Amino acid sequence: MTQAKHLRLVTPSSRKRSRITTAQWITIAVAILCVIGVIMVGSASSVISMTLYGSPWAIFIRELIWIIAGTVTFYLCTRIHYEAWRRWIPIVLFGTFGLLLIVMVPGLGVASGGSSRWIGYGLLRIQPSELMKLALALFIAHFLALKQEAGVPLKRLLGPLCCVTGAAVVLVVAQPDLGTAMVLMVILVSMLVAADVPKVVLAKGMGVVIVGVTVLAFAMPYRRARMTSFLNPWGHATTTGYQVVQSLIGLGSGHLVGLGLGNSREKWGLLPNAHTDFIASVIGEELGLVGIIAVLCILGFLISKGLRAAREAPDRFSAYLAVGLITWIGAEAIINIGAALDVLPVTGIPLPFISFGGSSLVITMAAAGILVNISKQSMSRPTRSASPKPRSSTASPTARKGTRPSPNKAPASKRASIASKPRSSATAASQRIGSSSRRPVQAPSTRQRKAR
Numbered sequence: 001m002t003q004a005k006h007l008r009l010v011t012p013s014s015r016k017r018s019r020i021t022t023a024q025w026i027t028i029a030v031a032i033l034c035v036i037g038v039i040m041v042g043s044a045s046s047v048i049s050m051t052l053y054g055s056p057w058a059i060f061i062r063e064l065i066w067i068i069a070g071t072v073t074f075y076l077c078t079r080i081h082y083e084a085w086r087r088w089i090p091i092v093l094f095g096t097f098g099l100l101l102i103v104m105v106p107g108l109g110v111a112s113g114g115s116s117r118w119i120g121y122g123l124l125r126i127q128p129s130e131l132m133k134l135a136l137a138l139f140i141a142h143f144l145a146l147k148q149e150a151g152v153p154l155k156r157l158l159g160p161l162c163c164v165t166g167a168a169v170v171l172v173v174a175q176p177d178l179g180t181a182m183v184l185m186v187i188l189v190s191m192l193v194a195a196d197v198p199k200v201v202l203a204k205g206m207g208v209v210i211v212g213v214t215v216l217a218f219a220m221p222y223r224r225a226r227m228t229s230f231l232n233p234w235g236h237a238t239t240t241g242y243q244v245v246q247s248l249i250g251l252g253s254g255h256l257v258g259l260g261l262g263n264s265r266e267k268w269g270l271l272p273n274a275h276t277d278f279i280a281s282v283i284g285e286e287l288g289l290v291g292i293i294a295v296l297c298i299l300g301f302l303i304s305k306g307l308r309a310a311r312e313a314p315d316r317f318s319a320y321l322a323v324g325l326i327t328w329i330g331a332e333a334i335i336n337i338g339a340a341l342d343v344l345p346v347t348g349i350p351l352p353f354i355s356f357g358g359s360s361l362v363i364t365m366a367a368a369g370i371l372v373n374i375s376k377q378s379m380s381r382p383t384r385s386a387s388p389k390p391r392s393s394t395a396s397p398t399a400r401k402g403t404r405p406s407p408n409k410a411p412a413s414k415r416a417s418i419a420s421k422p423r424s425s426a427t428a429a430s431q432r433i434g435s436s437s438r439r440p441v442q443a444p445s446t447r448q449r450k451a452r
Contacts (some may be wrong), residue, residue, distance in 0.1 A: 010406045022309050023078075023375035030353060030368045036283075036295065037354035043262045045275035045283040045356065059356060066358050068234040068367035077369025082318050082377065085370070089138050092183040093164075098173040101127035118173050126359040129180045131174045134363055136184055137324035140191045145316035151255060154197050157452055158205065161188060175208070178216055178223065179347025183331050185209050190327035191320050194310070217345070230345040243278065247273040247340045251284040251292070258288030277348055280340040295354070296337070303330045309375040318374045325367040332364075337447055 019029075021304045042060035049059040061254035103119060110125060111119035118125045139439040140161060147157050161175040165188045169181045189209065192202060218224050233241035233248070233401065250266040264285045274282050284292040306326030329352050336351040338344030350357050352364050 001249055015030055021374045021375065021379055021423050022312065023306050023379065026302065026304045026309065026368060026375065027078075028387045029298055029305065029363070033302070033353035034067055034070070034297075036298075037279075037351075037356075038067055039261070039287075040279055040283055041275050041352060041356045043286060044267050044279055047267050047269065048275070049167065060206065062358075063356055070362045073362050074365040074369040074372075077366050078372045078376070080373065082321065082370055082373050085138055085321075086142050086214075089135075090143050092131075092135045092191070093139050096128055096132045097167070099126075099169070100132065101167070102126055104171075104174060105250050111145050117177055126272060129175065129177055130360045130363045132168050132172065133180070133183060133187065133328050134325075134367060137187055137191070137321060137367075139164060140188060141320035141324060142316050144191065144195050144320050148195070148316060154195060155201060157195075158192075158201065161192075162205070173216060176220070177348070178213075179335060179349040181216070182213060182335070182347065183328060183349065185213075186331045187324045193295065193322045194320055194323040217446055224449075228344050230342065233342055243272055243346060244339075244342050247278050247281040248342060250278075250281040251340070254285040254288040254291075256288050258284070258286045261286050276350060277336070277346070277355070279351055279355050280337050283354075284340075299352070302326075303333075306371055308329075309371055309378070312378040313374055314378050318377065322371055322374050325371055328367060329364065 038060075041063045042057070045059035045063075046056040048055045052058070099119060103117060108119065110120065117127050117129060119128065143161060144157065148154075154328035156224075166428055169184055172181045172184065187200070189206065190203070203308060216223070217227055229236040229244060230238070230243035233244040235241065237245045246266055250264065250271060255423065259265070264274075264282050266285055267282060271278055271281060280295070282293065283295060287294075303326055306322060306329070310319050310326065313322055331351050332352050335344055335347055335349040336355070339346045339349070350360050353361070353368075355361075
C-alpha cells in the first residue's frame with residue numbers, strides 16, 4: 001500500500017468542523033432580541049392593555065402578530081439577492097416620498113400624540129418615515145457605488161445625496177418627528193464615511209447637520225421644553241421632565257437583579273409609553289442591571305456582526321448598504337436607551353426588535369434580513385484552496401495524453417539531497433556524460449518521423 005493510500009485510511013475526514021457564520025450570528029441575535037421584546041412588551045403593557053381593550057393580552061397578541069409578519073419579511077429578505085433591490089430603488093424611493101406627502105393631508109394621515117405619522121386604519125397602519133430609512137439607505141448605496149465605479153469624484157456626489165436626504169428630513173420634521181430625521185442624517189454620514197469622503201468636506205457637512213439639528217430642536221416650544229427638561233429633569237419633574245424622572249426611578253428600583261418579571265410598578269400608569277419608547281426602563285426595573293446589560297451586549301454583538309458583514313461584502317453596493325443598515329439599527333438603540341438614561345433628549349425612537357411597534361418592527365426585520373443575505377453572498381464567493389490537490393500514487397506522469405515527463409524534475413527529497421552535496425562542475429559534467437552513455441538508444445516514434 002502506498003503512502004498516499006495509507007494517509008487516506010488512517011487520517012480523519014478532511015472536512016473542517018462547521019463553525020457559525022456571520023449570517024447565522026446575525027439571525028441568532030435578532031431572534032433573541034425578538035423573544036425578549038415579546039416577553040417584555042407583554043409584561044409592560046398588561047395594565048394599559050386592560051385599561052384600553054379590557055384584556056391584559058390585547059397588546060401582547062398584537063405584538064405576536066407583528067413578530068410573525070416581521071419573521072416572514074426577514075426570511076424573504078434573506079432569500080432575495082441584494083442586487084435585486086437595485087431595480088426597485090426608484091419605485092421605493094419615490095413611493096415613500098409620496099407616502100410622506102399623503103401623511104400630512106388632513107383626513108388621510110392618522111394623528112396620535114400631536115403627530116401625524118401613520119397611514120391606514122386599525123392594525124393595518126404603516127409609518128412612511130420608517131420605510132424612508134430603508135429607501136434612503138438603498139438609494140445612497142446604489143448612487144455611491146454607481147458613480148464611484150464610473151470614476152466620478154466624491155465631491156461631486158455630495159450635492160445630489162444631500163438634496164435627497166434633505167428633502168426626506170424636511171418631510172419627516174414636518175410630521176413632526178425629529179428623532180427619525182436625526183436617524184436619516186446619521187445614515188447618510190455613516191455611508192459617506194464608509195465611502196472615504198475627504199475629512200474636510202465631511203467636517204463641513206457635519207457642522208451643517210449639527211447647526212440644523214440645534215435650530216430644529218429649539219424652533220418649536222415643545223422641543224425647547226424637552227431640551228430644558230433633558231438638562232434638568234428633576235427641576236421639571238411634574239411637567240416636561242416627568243417621563244425621564246419616572247424612567248430613572250424605574251431603573252433605580254431594579255437594583256442588580258430586578259423586581260422580577262411582571263412586577264414592575266412603573267407600568268401601573270406612572271410611566272407613559274412603558275411598552276414603546278421607555279421599555280428599557282421596564283427591563284431595568286424587572287430584570288435589574290443584569291438584564292439591561294444583557295440587552296446592551298446582544299445589541300452590541302449584533303452591531304459588530306453587521307459591521308463584519310459590511311467588511312466582508314462582495315462589492316461596493318453591498319458594503320455601503322450594510323453600513324447604512326447596521327448604523328440605522330445602532331443609532332436607534334443608542335437614542336432610545338440614551339433617552340431612558342437621561343443621556344439624550346426624548347425623541348420617541350423605539351428600541352429595535354424590542355419596543356412594541358408595527359411597521360417599525362417589520363421594516364427593521366427587513367433590514368436585518370438584507371444584512372443576512374449580504375453576509376451569505378460574501379460566504380458563497382469562490383476561494384482559492386490553500387493546499388494543492390493530492391496526486392494519485394498510481395498515476396504515471398505520462399498517463400495523461402499529450403504530456404511528456406520533464407527530465408529535470410525529481411522528488412523533493414532527492415533534489416534536496418543532491419543540492420546538499422557539493423560537487424565540481426567537472427564531476428557534474430562527467431556524470432551527465434556517463435548517464436547519457438548508459439541510456440539506450442530508441443528508434444524514433446511515428447509522430448517524430450512525421451514531424452521530420
